[in-house]
Amino acid sequence: MPKKGGKHAEMGKEMQAQCKRAKVEVACSPSVMSFENPDSLFGSLISPIKQETFFREYWEQKPLLVQRSDPLLAAYYQSLFHLSDLKDLCSQGLYYGRDINICRCVNGKKKVLNKEGKVNYMQLKKDFDQKKATIQFHQPQRFKEELWKIQEKLECYFGSLVGSNVYITPQGSQGLPPHYDDVEPGDLLYFPRGTIHQADTPLGISSSTHVTISTYQNNSWGDFLLDAIPGLVFDTAKEDVALRTSIPRQLLMQVDIADSTKKLSHLLRRLADRLENTSELRSSDMKKDFIMNRLPPCLGCDADPLTPGGKLPKIDSKIRLQFRDHAIITVEPDQENSDEIRREMVYVYHSLKNRRETHMMGTEDDTSEEGMSQTHGLRFPLSYLDALKQIWSSSSVNVKELNLISDEEKENLALSLWTECLIEVI
Template sequence: MSRNGTNADVVMDGVPCKRMKVEAVDPVSPLNFNSPEALFESLISPIKTETFFKEYWEQRPLLIQRDDPSLAAYFQSLFQLTDLKNLCRQGMYYGRDINVCRCVNGRKKVLNKSSKVHYLQLRKDFDQKRATIQFHQPQRFKDELWKIQEKLECFFGSLVGSNVYITPSESQGLPPHYDDIEVFILQLEGKKHWRLYQPTVPLAREYNVEPEDKIGAPTHEFTLKQVDNTAVATERLSGFLRLLADQLEGTRDLRSSEMKKDFIRSRLPPYYLGDGSSLSIPDGKFPKLNSKVKLRFKDYIVMTVETDKDTSGETQEQMVYIYHSLRNKRNAHMMYGNDNEMAEALGLRFSLSHMDALKQLWSSEIISVKELKLNTDAEKENLVLALWTECLVEVI
């Protein structure tokens, strides 16, 4: 991964083709979507979140096995081979959306064509060549995966991606391997699993550390799986981490605003029930001075203090910026190299005098507009109106 984020691989291995042709009614989700914390705990159940972070996170692997037919049916429904038939009609491309591969003599052999993906050819490679189909970032198209992953992004505060691997029975798509700095594996049933991990090396870019210049080795050589000698790998990684620590020593500005903006402009938009509508048009009552309001989508907003971008010279003043992900493009999520990737974060700008009022909105469940800490009633109304126009507050 090229960003600091969390990734999940959904693997369907050894599932008979006839079974995957069956289009069953979507089972009721056994996961708890009441909050990001509730979802994560339902994913790792029966392990508690506190136990996970205390005993497993960045310490040792965790294997969870559950014999629950409803859970198995639910995860089986998240993505099936037959889903690719409709997706291919939408315009899928080899390399960008789909990879086809086989493990030959212990090595991965890529069987991609240099064209748009056609389902009949894809199915032929799957059935006759016994090839594995890898589908990139299915949350772009599958609503339930979108629903899961945007909540996990709220929980981890980092990007959460996924890949689907569909392998014919008695076949192998990839040689034995492991992901860098893997935290835990959730075994769902059989050979389906989610793999979550937190890469370390991408942090270097945030703090202007250049491993290839300082240590004399290309960045990719810091991945442990590419170094045969464990002692050499440990020495290289330790050296890199010491260098990173030296760079951070005494640094006051950790570029937290840039990191927050990078995350907020790249993450998934909030999940909403698809009726063709979007979150770009405010609804509900128009806010007035006597209105009581409530902040919406708090998990999808960041507030930063930055130098005013519209001024220059020695008199630049500090402003409060509110960024949000409500109108991010779901179909571009985690698709690196896309023109959308470096799009400017969406949001609002306020003078620093609005900071206390904004903090009130953040910390209050419900608050009256006239109680906001601003000098005039007009400022209070204008602040709430600006947030309402961006769909960030609602009138109660």
């Protein structure tokens, strides 16, 4: 995601003035990151700006520069990534293009200085020192646990993928020309999508390292409508005969379809009326893409892999949902039934078994059978939907009170969720 480049442009004086107006200097010492929950993490990231103020005045509107003088906080940010970290990482096997780009801004244009194949640290350091090249390291959260912790919580907070890049630039150099990104980057400096910006390292400073954390790519209302409208049309057409009538003869062969647009406008209004009356606009593909590609929970280096633990759920057990932010419920046509009449099923997807090592890397396996297996979850009859909603909406629930007909169904549902580490018995 943050690997994608931006468009070349000039940074105007208005942009610089706007950034200065949004500058906030902080005399007091803010708290270092709070990982208690996603909300507290984001609050500590933008402190002392309040979340309400941030989303009302800055989000998707204007840049924000928060300068803080707390030495503990400065030391924390400096610890997130160092040039020296790359020495050990290169020995683990990093590749040009996939993991690292070497680049310089020459006459206002980006010049890529990548070699072929694996990255050699000595050559990397030579390009950095002698060619004054910027090192761009993709998705450091794959290797740095603290960034994993931050980005996992931010993915929970935003409900969107969160990627990152590290940029290390030697003194008196600039790696990228003025550009803008089609994502929402921000650390201490927040940029809305499309903000033109550039960064260089002034003389007198050996090098600069900054981390960009980005989110909300392909997560607009337009993206959501493209994902959800087909399902709305399918459901409406089953009940509204107007959507099942034939299109005009030879419509697909015509250049001018002005007469037919009136009919389409009428049908779209019928869809809008149905949406207002049912309040249903289900997203399936976007939900699955998010869950399938996001970070797994950060449990610490010493934590054991997630396995079912504690008591097995029985009919008289009391259960509660675990990892609420890492699981979703969707209603979709049965993926295992190839008959013409495709019944709807309930799917529970989760990210507990996702691989941190491939996060945001867009691997070639994404479209393969192996890539599809990365979607982890469970499949239930549609009759289980109300019981699943009970578990998701309650702090705890008794298995015998689940909205299912038989005790066997209730126990089977609880056991299935327990096996995937999604519930625990209390």
